[in-house]
Amino acid sequence: MKYLVYIFCFAFIFSCNSKEKNENIEENVAGKKLYDMYQPSEMSTLMNEMYAENLKIKNEILAGNTPEVFPTDFLKIHTAQLSDFKKRNAKFEAFSKLYIVAEQDVFNSESAMPVKDRFNNAVGICISCHQTECTGPIPRIKKLLIK
Secondary structure, three states, rough: OOOHHHHHHHHHHHHHHHHHHHHHOEEEOOEEOOOOOOOOHHHHHHHHHHHHHHHHHHHHOOOOOOOOOOOOHHHHHHHOOOOOOOOEEEEEEEHHHHHHHHHHHHOOOOOOOOHHHHHHHHHHHHHHHHHHHHOHHHHHHHHHOOH
């Protein structure tokens, strides 16, 4: 029991020292402080822009209007650089192609399907893709669905 207390105290002392070192992430260069800041990937930035654009489209549909111009920036989904730890795979490629087709269909004024259903279909493909890989944004994406 005595040795267990010593081990616990020893571990506590070293964990405190390592926390102090990790909390000081800044570097001092020529009298200026630099911080290791998160830089979103090109794909992350694109996804946020797509979300904002889809929110505008949703509001347009809710106002009774049919969106007319497909945002061509959405096509960057095929080329935008992913985060360093992610790689394009067959699932991502398949979902991104399906998404673009579904999103373009939202702007098809000759479609027999109601625009609300076409929009929800495109959002559903986003959700399906994110269920296979990056699940964090799913609750936010679900807010785009028109009920």
